[in-house]
Amino acid sequence: MTTLTAEAVSDIVGRHYDVFNRPLLERCRAPLIGVAAIAYVVFAWSLFGIGAAISNGNWGIAGTYLADWVSYEIRPDIEYDGDYLAVEFPRFSPLGKDPQPAWLSRQTEDVQRPVVTDTDAGFGTENGTKSVVNSFMAPDAPGAQDNSKAAQSGGDSFMVEPSANGRANSPSVKTPPTAKTMNETVVTAVDVKIGSAAVSIRPGQVSVDYAGERLVIDIVADQMVRARGSLPEWAQQKHHDGDILMRFGFAGSVEVENDEVKVRHRILGWENFWFDTNSPFWGKSTSTVLSMIFFGDRISPAMSNAALAWNNILYNAEWQHADVWIKLLQTIVMAFVGTLFATLLAFPLAFAAARNITPNRFVNQLLKRSFDFLRCVDMLIWALFFTRAFGPGPLAGISAIFFTDTGTLGKLYSETLENIDDRQREGIRSVGAAPVLVQRYGVVPQVLPVFASQSLYFWESNTRSATIIGAVGAGGIGLKLWEAMRTNADWENVAYMVILILATVFVFDGISNAIRSRLMGNSAR
Amino acid sequence: MNSEPTPLRLSAQGQLVERHWREMLAKRRLYTVGGAIALLVVLAGSLWFANETNAGKFFDRLPHLFDFVGDLIPRDGFEIWRAMFDLPSPYADGSLKFNYPEGRYYITENLYVPEFVYKMIETINIALMATLIGFLFGFILCFLAASNLTTRRWLRFFVRRFMEVLRAFPEIVIAGFFLAILSLGPIPAIIAVSIHTIGALGKMYFEVVENADMRPDEGLRAAGGSWIERVWFGIVPQVMPNFLSYALLRFEINVRASTIIGAVGGGGIGESLRLSISRGHEAKTLAIIILLFVTIVAIDQLSAHLRKRIVGDQAFAFGRGD
Numbered sequence: 001m002t003t004l005t006a007e008a009v010s011d012i013v014g015r016h017y018d019v020f021n022r023p024l025l026e027r028c029r030a031p032l033i034g035v036a037a038i039a040y041v042v043f044a045w046s047l048f049g050i051g052a053a054i055s056n057g058n059w060g061i062a063g064t065y066l067a068d069w070v071s072y073e074i075r076p077d078i079e080y081d082g083d084y085l086a087v088e089f090p091r092f093s094p095l096g097k098d099p100q101p102a103w104l105s106r107q108t109e110d111v112q113r114p115v116v117t118d119t120d121a122g123f124g125t126e127n128g129t130k131s132v133v134n135s136f137m138a139p140d141a142p143g144a145q146d147n148s149k150a151a152q153s154g155g156d157s158f159m160v161e162p163s164a165n166g167r168a169n170s171p172s173v174k175t176p177p178t179a180k181t182m183n184e185t186v187v188t189a190v191d192v193k194i195g196s197a198a199v200s201i202r203p204g205q206v207s208v209d210y211a212g213e214r215l216v217i218d219i220v221a222d223q224m225v226r227a228r229g230s231l232p233e234w235a236q237q238k239h240h241d242g243d244i245l246m247r248f249g250f251a252g253s254v255e256v257e258n259d260e261v262k263v264r265h266r267i268l269g270w271e272n273f274w275f276d277t278n279s280p281f282w283g284k285s286t287s288t289v290l291s292m293i294f295f296g297d298r299i300s301p302a303m304s305n306a307a308l309a310w311n312n313i314l315y316n317a318e319w320q321h322a323d324v325w326i327k328l329l330q331t332i333v334m335a336f337v338g339t340l341f342a343t344l345l346a347f348p349l350a351f352a353a354a355r356n357i358t359p360n361r362f363v364n365q366l367l368k369r370s371f372d373f374l375r376c377v378d379m380l381i382w383a384l385f386f387t388r389a390f391g392p393g394p395l396a397g398i399s400a401i402f403f404t405d406t407g408t409l410g411k412l413y414s415e416t417l418e419n420i421d422d423r424q425r426e427g428i429r430s431v432g433a434a435p436v437l438v439q440r441y442g443v444v445p446q447v448l449p450v451f452a453s454q455s456l457y458f459w460e461s462n463t464r465s466a467t468i469i470g471a472v473g474a475g476g477i478g479l480k481l482w483e484a485m486r487t488n489a490d491w492e493n494v495a496y497m498v499i500l501i502l503a504t505v506f507v508f509d510g511i512s513n514a515i516r517s518r519l520m521g522n523s524a525r
Numbered sequence: 526m527n528s529e530p531t532p533l534r535l536s537a538q539g540q541l542v543e544r545h546w547r548e549m550l551a552k553r554r555l556y557t558v559g560g561a562i563a564l565l566v567v568l569a570g571s572l573w574f575a576n577e578t579n580a581g582k583f584f585d586r587l588p589h590l591f592d593f594v595g596d597l598i599p600r601d602g603f604e605i606w607r608a609m610f611d612l613p614s615p616y617a618d619g620s621l622k623f624n625y626p627e628g629r630y631y632i633t634e635n636l637y638v639p640e641f642v643y644k645m646i647e648t649i650n651i652a653l654m655a656t657l658i659g660f661l662f663g664f665i666l667c668f669l670a671a672s673n674l675t676t677r678r679w680l681r682f683f684v685r686r687f688m689e690v691l692r693a694f695p696e697i698v699i700a701g702f703f704l705a706i707l708s709l710g711p712i713p714a715i716i717a718v719s720i721h722t723i724g725a726l727g728k729m730y731f732e733v734v735e736n737a738d739m740r741p742d743e744g745l746r747a748a749g750g751s752w753i754e755r756v757w758f759g760i761v762p763q764v765m766p767n768f769l770s771y772a773l774l775r776f777e778i779n780v781r782a783s784t785i786i787g788a789v790g791g792g793g794i795g796e797s798l799r800l801s802i803s804r805g806h807e808a809k810t811l812a813i814i815i816l817l818f819v820t821i822v823a824i825d826q827l828s829a830h831l832r833k834r835i836v837g838d839q840a841f842a843f844g845r846g847d
Contacts, residue, residue, distance in 0.1 A: 037657060040653070040657070041654070041657060044650055044653070044654045047650060048650070048654075048710070048711050048712060048715070049710075050712055050715075053707050053708075053710055053712050054707070054712070056707075056708075057706045057707040057708075058705075058706050058707075058708075059706065061705070061706065062702075062706045065702065065705060065706070326578060329574065330574075330575065330578055333571040333574055333575050334575070336567075336571060337568065337571050337572060337575065340564075340568060372822065372825075375825075376818055376821045376822050376825065377814075377818055378781050378784055378785070378817060378818075378821065379781065379785070380781070380784055380785045380788055380795065380798070381798075381814055381817070384593065384798075384802060385593040385594075386593075388589075388592050388593035388596070389586055389589050389590045389591070389592055389593060390579055390580070390581050390583065390586045390589075391579060391580030391581035391586060392579075392580045393575070393578055393579030393580045393581070394574075394575040394578060394579055395575055395576060395579040395581075395583055395586075396579070398575055464692075464693065464695070467695045467697065468695065468696055468697050468782075468785055468786075468789075469785065471697050471788075471789045472785070472788055472789065472799070475575075475578075475579065478695075478697060481695065481697060481698060481701070482697060482701065482789060485698065485701035485702070485705070486701075488705050494698060494701075498694065498695060498698055501693070501695055502690065502693050502694065505693040506689070506693065509689075509693075
């Protein structure tokens, strides 16, 4: 290895004077740009108040929303009802009517007890009324499990119902107090397993085993919640004698209040993805469903079981498969038709706009400026324009993409045309071909692969932008996505649609890349 | 077609070639016609489907094509300028429609920025910020995805798929998610647009890097340069002009993208546009549309000019290329 002598170094410096003695400004340009960028970020940080916004953000809920993408929550409430308990599931629980999940076990007991309904009654009796009303609202609620009881409680609640409604609607109406005894199956104890946590709920007491610790909580109904001993790390109590919230990680949480225990149990997966709770196929294993479809007796007289199953899947109330698929197809159609029309229109116009092909300054400029106009009126505004014209739907999306891309493609095409090799045209013209044939054989073969490749590029990019203009009403899956997000409760539907969109985009990416590399040969791109 | 010249007498071999050529021609025609028919069928099906699932039918609604424009006719022409520059309107009746001066953002006692200009600046800043973030991360990721610099296949594969997902992930979902967490404002829009930008720029950048001249890299490797030194001194100087020009192109696209994101809740001019359209404020809507148009034209011109200075006449064959 040779080392450079000082002489050789100065020789090199002498030969490449420009490289070693650049002007100050040029040498400082890169660091200056860097500093400017950093200064800008600092400026923008304060302009947008990014720091404040991030620290004020509701990050606690972010985890819940993210978890919602891949899981769902079951939220039973266990109410204290005097000496008993009442387990209540929300009306549209993903577990369907009368849920009996394995992780929530109840001990029941048959008792006879008096039920007093009186508008002036105190708290205790109100609880009694409430339980009857509840059993009326959900006839299969835990209180009435066997048929004879259900019928009886149904009868009771029929009598009670007007008074209950009266209470709800016009408290001033006074109904005569009625007292009676009734047979009821009551819940005396509830044991809930949430992940590795075991919660056992008794009237007046809740005990929890989690992470090797045991917490016992005493409850005085409607007054206080108090833990025996100190609270472990996973439990929180914000106020003295107030509610105690216990978190068990991803699996869920339990909140002990002085009138009820709220259980949140998170289960991995998408609930009721194929069949909703109203479907006869709901909650059955795949093999059972298959055997029902192929060998089972007809469930509905109108259609075969297979048709019924397909129908149930399509019109699944929770996932709305048919609607989602139609909207996705709309998005695809919007991108495809919009780009195709734009290509078809931009192609002839570009010939008129290219200086070297149409030697008419006025026409060139007119077309180029109108391309600029179409391009620079944003796709958003075109989308709004056409949504107003055609009503929400894919026609608006097609037109918006068509207008914007006619401008963009026209501009690109005419630029390509202006850069073509003129010799081929000369050759064709020299043999006396008509002007149209000169273009056909002298120009088109040169530019067609480039044109097609540009159009394909826009096709795949439009598949993406069609999603977003959909959100302003121009049809497609965008609006559906936006609606699913707005409630903040259907993130699993968002995840489903995102997966569909990603798959679509990847498929069209692949198709367009394959066609393009075939058109352009291996040399290009 | 022109009449063909009288055929020459061909040798046996020549006839073979001729026949082969004719066969190929016939096959090609068949493919072309078949492809055209398939395309037409798909197109007809698509159009039928689009028309069926649209709220209004195409021919029924055609007379209403210019309804949007019809909604935009203000009381008088000067209303537009009053709305744009927040001047008091003679029609002011206390309603939101004519409350132009209320939107002023005062810088000093008397000097103010009109509301929509301010919102437009906000949108441009969203786009600029997103482009910067996208540039930074795209820059970092692209070298890991380039096959001439990263020899580990799994790493390349992973980085490329990651960038593809970032690019294809619907911006509106990211914006919606962060809107739920951070509440209304421009930050969800910045995050959404910049995530998309990372993917889009990263993809273009690694293609640029793969086409880079590897001789400087070889020299550095021979002199014992580490991977980072090889990238920084061997590759970055030659790809930087292209990187910058792609970033400028991206900035153009991002201005439009952040307008649209704004319209679905991300703040900036898009939000003003949506509000004024839904409330039926013609003058305001027109003012915003004009402002938007002028800004986009200006940014397009500026970016085209800068790009030309940075990379010379190297044309951008792929337009907005996202």
